[in-house]
Amino acid sequence: MKNIFLASLGIFISCLSITAQEDPYLWLEEIESPRSLEFVTEQNNITLDKLSKVKEYQNIYDKSLEISNSTDKIAYPKVYGTYVYNFWKDKDHIRGIWRRSAKDAYIDGNPTWDTLLDLDEMSAEGNIKWVYKGAQGLYPNYNRFLISLSNGGADATVTREFDVETKSFVENGFYIPESKGGATYLDGNTLIVTSDFGENTMTTSGYPRQVKLLKRGTSLKDAELVYEGSTTDVGSFSGILRDGPISYQIVNRYKTMFSNETIVLINNKPIVLEIPDDAVNSGILKNQLITELKSDWTVEGKKYKQGSVISLNFTDLLVGKKNIQLILEPDEFSSVSSISVTKSKLLINLLNNVKGELYIYSFDDEKWKNTKVNAPEFGTISIIDTDELSDQYFFEFENFLTPSTLFLANADDGTFQSLKSLKAYFDGTKYKVDQIKVKSKDGTLVPYFLVTSKDMKYDGTNPTLLYAYGGFEISSNPFYSGTFGSVWLENGGVFILANIRGGGEYGPKWHQAGLKEKRQNVFDDFHAVAEDLIAKKVTSPKHLGIMGGSNGGLLVGTAFTQKPELYNAVVCQVPLLDMQRYNKLLAGASWMGEFGNPDVPEEWEYLKKYSPYHNLKEGVSYPEVFFYTSTRDDRVHPGHARKMVAKMIEMGNPIYYYENIEGGHAGSSTNEQSAKANALMFSYLLLKLAD
Numbered sequence: 068m069k070n071i072f073l074a075s076l077g078i079f080i081s082c083l084s085i086t087a088q089e090d091p092y093l094w095l096e097e098i099e100s101p102r103s104l105e106f107v108t109e110q111n112n113i114t115l116d117k118l119s120k121v122k123e124y125q126n127i128y129d130k131s132l133e134i135s136n137s138t139d140k141i142a143y144p145k146v147y148g149t150y151v152y153n154f155w156k157d158k159d160h161i162r163g164i165w166r167r168s169a170k171d172a173y174i175d176g177n178p179t180w181d182t183l184l185d186l187d188e189m190s191a192e193g194n195i196k197w198v199y200k201g202a203q204g205l206y207p208n209y210n211r212f213l214i215s216l217s218n219g220g221a222d223a224t225v226t227r228e229f230d231v232e233t234k235s236f237v238e239n240g241f242y243i244p245e246s247k248g249g250a251t252y253l254d255g256n257t258l259i260v261t262s263d264f265g266e267n268t269m270t271t272s273g274y275p276r277q278v279k280l281l282k283r284g285t286s287l288k289d290a291e292l293v294y295e296g297s298t299t300d301v302g303s304f305s306g307i308l309r310d311g312p313i314s315y316q317i318v319n320r321y322k323t324m325f326s327n328e329t330i331v332l333i334n335n336k337p338i339v340l341e342i343p344d345d346a347v348n349s350g351i352l353k354n355q356l357i358t359e360l361k362s363d364w365t366v367e368g369k370k371y372k373q374g375s376v377i378s379l380n381f382t383d384l385l386v387g388k389k390n391i392q393l394i395l396e397p398d399e400f401s402s403v404s405s406i407s408v409t410k411s412k413l414l415i416n417l418l419n420n421v422k423g424e425l426y427i428y429s430f431d432d433e434k435w436k437n438t439k440v441n442a443p444e445f446g447t448i449s450i451i452d453t454d455e456l457s458d459q460y461f462f463e464f465e466n467f468l469t470p471s472t473l474f475l476a477n478a479d480d481g482t483f484q485s486l487k488s489l490k491a492y493f494d495g496t497k498y499k500v501d502q503i504k505v506k507s508k509d510g511t512l513v514p515y516f517l518v519t520s521k522d523m524k525y526d527g528t529n530p531t532l533l534y535a536y537g538g539f540e541i542s543s544n545p546f547y548s549g550t551f552g553s554v555w556l557e558n559g560g561v562f563i564l565a566n567i568r569g570g571g572e573y574g575p576k577w578h579q580a581g582l583k584e585k586r587q588n589v590f591d592d593f594h595a596v597a598e599d600l601i602a603k604k605v606t607s608p609k610h611l612g613i614m615g616g617s618n619g620g621l622l623v624g625t626a627f628t629q630k631p632e633l634y635n636a637v638v639c640q641v642p643l644l645d646m647q648r649y650n651k652l653l654a655g656a657s658w659m660g661e662f663g664n665p666d667v668p669e670e671w672e673y674l675k676k677y678s679p680y681h682n683l684k685e686g687v688s689y690p691e692v693f694f695y696t697s698t699r700d701d702r703v704h705p706g707h708a709r710k711m712v713a714k715m716i717e718m719g720n721p722i723y724y725y726e727n728i729e730g731g732h733a734g735s736s737t738n739e740q741s742a743k744a745n746a747l748m749f750s751y752l753l754l755k756l757a758d
Contacts, residue, residue: 092713096652096706098698103709107698110712110724114693114747118723121750127554128746132158134492134549135738141473141487142180144173144461145202146454147209151178154199161737162186163199165214167231174475176486183234184214196729198736200224205252206309213241213250213258219699219729220736222654223247243287247701248275251306256283259305259316260290267298272657273701274302278318280335293335296320301657309455310351310381311410323660324539325361331385338385349406352413353430356381357394359403361575372396374574376403376415378435394428394435402574404542407450409458412478416448418542420502421514421572423448425462427478440481443472447544461486465547467518467562468495492549493557497521500545505599507568508591511580514572515565515596516545517605523561530756531561531606533597537569537589538618539661540578554749559757561605567592569618583663584673590625597626597633610756612636614748617703617732618643618661624679624711627690636755637692638748641700641732644707646678647671652704680711685718693723693751695744697730723751 097103118124134140136158144151151173156163163186168178190197200215210232215224226249228240241258243250247269248261261275262268264287270276276298279290296303301321308315316332326344330337342348345361355378364371366389371377374397380390395415397403404416404423413428415437425440425448442448446466451473453460458478465471470491476483499521504512523529532555536543543564555562566572569581569589581589597613600606613634615623620642627637647665649655663670675681683689692715696708705726712724725747727740735741 090648090710092710095709095713096648096704098705104698106709106713107726111726114723114725118747118750118754121754123554123558123753124746124750127550127749128742130492130553131550131745132738132742134553135741137490139490141463141471141489142173142178143473144170144452146170146452146461147204148207148456150209152202153180155180156738158738160185160187161739162190162197165199165202174486183231184229186216196736198729202229203251205255206314211237211240211252211255213252215249218245220697220733221699221701222732223701226250239284241281241283246275247273247302249304249306250281253280253307253314253316257281259293259307260287261303261305262287264288264290270296270298270300270302270656272301273654274304274657276300276303278303278305291335293332294318294320294330294337297322301660308348308351310354315351321657324657325660333385340384341387341389342379342384350408351381352378352408352411354381355379355392355430356384357406357408357413359406366391373576374402376406378430392433392435395426395437397574400573402542402571402577404448404544404571405450407453407460409453409460409478410455412458414450414453414460414478416450418544418572421516421542421544421566422446423464423544427481438481440476440483442474442483443469447546466545467500467516467547467564468498468552469547470549471547489547489549493552495552498556503599505595507588507595509588511568511588511592513565513567513592513595515563515599517600518556518562518564519605520556520559523605525604527601527604527607528610529561529606530559530610530753531563531600531612532752532756533563533565533593533600533611533613534619535565535567535593535596535613535615535622536617536619537565537567537581537593537622538578539569540571540575542566542571550745550749554745555752558753560752563596563600565593565596567596567622582661583670586662586673586677589622590629590677593622593626594630594633597630601633608633609635612638612752612756614638614640614752616640616642620644620703620708621646621679625677625682627692628679628682629677631687631689634690636752637690638695638752639692639708639711640695641697641703642679642694642707642711643703644678644711645680646674647681649704649707652706653700654702655704680707680714683711683714683718683720689715689720691721691723691755693725693748695725695727695748697727697732697735699727699729700732702732723747 142153150167152167164182165184166180166182198217198220200217202212205211212229214229217224226243228237246263250258250260258281276296278294281290303320318330320328329340347359349357376395383390401419404418407414415426417424425442428437443464449463451461470489472488473486474483501517504514613623620639665671694708696705
């Protein structure tokens with residue numbers, strides 16, 4: 068597919084490394100310039116025209132929208148006091164409603180939902196496409212909330228104070244203009260705020276570096292400065308750590324994404340906690356600060372190993388004393404997925420060979436003791452919410468073939484009961500799941516999940532979709548998707564979820580094996596899985612497609628530029644692709660701890676070896692890639708995808724491109740937009756792989 072608009076420019080693109088000054092597509096980084104949007108509109112129209120004609124397109128759209136709009140889906144709870152709050156979207160509430168029900172009625176299975184805020188009405192009144200981004204309540208009565216709202220799905224939000232009794236925004240109440248950052252109640256008349264306070268108050272990553280106290284009735288410009296980080300930090304973020312009725316004001320100063328200085332404000336004076344800067348704090352329980360270690364830590368001759376969960380006596384720590392207890396030390400096959408706190412218990416969600424296990428820890432007689440919850444096995448466990456007033460909590464279980472089920476549990480005795488399950492959108496009994504390990508280039512065993520029909524033939528003809536992420540210590544866990552099942556598996560597809568390095572499946576070491584100069588390990592792992600699928604005759608290059616978003620978009624972008632012969636379809640979503648300029652675009656500078664700094668010659672040396680934008684070569688036959696991004700993505704700049712597309716077209720490589728005008732980094736803001744994205748992407752995959 069040739070693009071007449073670009074071809075007329077007659078620009079020759081070298082396959083050599085491009086400097087920013089030589090980049091002929093720099094103009095595509097101008098997000099909303101008429102020229103850029105003309106390019107976007109033209110490509111959108113071409114892609115929509117082609118893919119909407121695929122025979123499966125309308126059925127995929129209808130099925131995806133039916134699933135998203137289903138009134139039988141789970142209304143996930145957020146507990147504040149005696150109420151459960153929920154945000155809900157369906158065909159009658161396109162942008163959604165924020166609502167609540169009495170907690171007892173919700174648990175009994177008969178919630179009495181009371182709509183508090185209707186975003187469709189609000190959007191129509193103000194002619195702004197509002198997207199709900201969360202709410203924080205005023206402890207302990209929760210009669211007022213700080214509502215975060217985004218214009219079109221961007222990360223930057225407007226924060227407004229809302230009264231749940233009157234179901235209205237508070238007249239002359241707290242208001243924080245659009246910015247990245249956040250606000251938390253200290254009391255009914257005071258907020259602790261991070262925001263764009265004006266000139267020189269944001270970091271080079273685009274996040275706040277100042278923390279202020281905002282009193283009711285005063286303007287943001289008059290807020291009291293209580294902490295200030297550096298311009299070169301990722302950002303400073305504030306909040307509250309609560310230990311029962313006791314609360315502490317916390318500032319987290321992220322010098323990099325993985326090095327965090329934790330500061331406690333006592334009478335507005337900062338106390339820096341003497342803990343490793345890569346440790347992650349998860350709350351306070353019975354004066355014990357719960358901390359997960361990302362590297363070994365030796366204190367008074369005793370070594371606490373990387374990946375361990377420890378607790379520190381918090382009041383001792385505030386005066387420089389380290390009274391430490393070991394809670395959990397994972398083995399080489401396990402890692403901590405999440406840590407949560409109820410009124411009196413600690414919940415640790417563990418991954419064991421990428422399968423969930425749940426443990427309850429009690430701190431009695433100055434010692435930690437645990438019991439394992441007899442939760443469902445061979446899938447993913449997610450803590451949905453805890454109740455600070457009791458030891459009740461909610462968790463979810465799912466796997467590739469089992470619809471998600473929400474459970475109500477009691478951490479006091481380990482019991483739980485099913486509250487709600489998704490309906491089965493496809494017949495899971497026809498399929499099976501295998502977990503396989505393959506050797507990567509350096510000999511490391513890398514696991515992947517293989518989801519196939521029980522009667523699949525190993526003849527190399529199966530349309531196969533390989534998905535992975537591989538970054539930021541984020542694990543890729545088994546999940547249930549009615550859309551994947553009904554439009555991919557039911558159409559003869561095979562699905563692969565690869566647990567490559569860079570993620571958190573086996574703890575911090577798994578992540579750190581893919582950092583910076585070690586990034587090629589991530590790509591080698593991905594290639595190894597693809598080659599194993601081909602060797603086992605699950606599929607062949609003609610029938611193998613890959614998918615990834617954000618960092619996963621970088622992954623698949625690198626995969627098809629390094630080994631184009633392996634893949635016949637590539638879905639590259641909201642991707643990073645220009646690794647020479649990524650740190651200058653939106654939030655890109657915050658990721659230098661993950662990828663490296665391209666402005667440092669030694670680090671550009673390894674970045675340029677895989678940067679997809681710089682490794683496209685003339686005369687190479689690449690897959691016909693589908694790029695998907697969003698104009699309103701203020702995290703990963705849409706210029707990455709735009710420039711890659713422009714360069715590929717000029718080099719004579721046909722592509723598909725679709726840019727949703729709103730949606731932010733999630734790509735879509737409404738169920739209709741999500742259904743359209745699914746219809747485009749799965750139609751493309753069936754078109755390329757199922758013939």
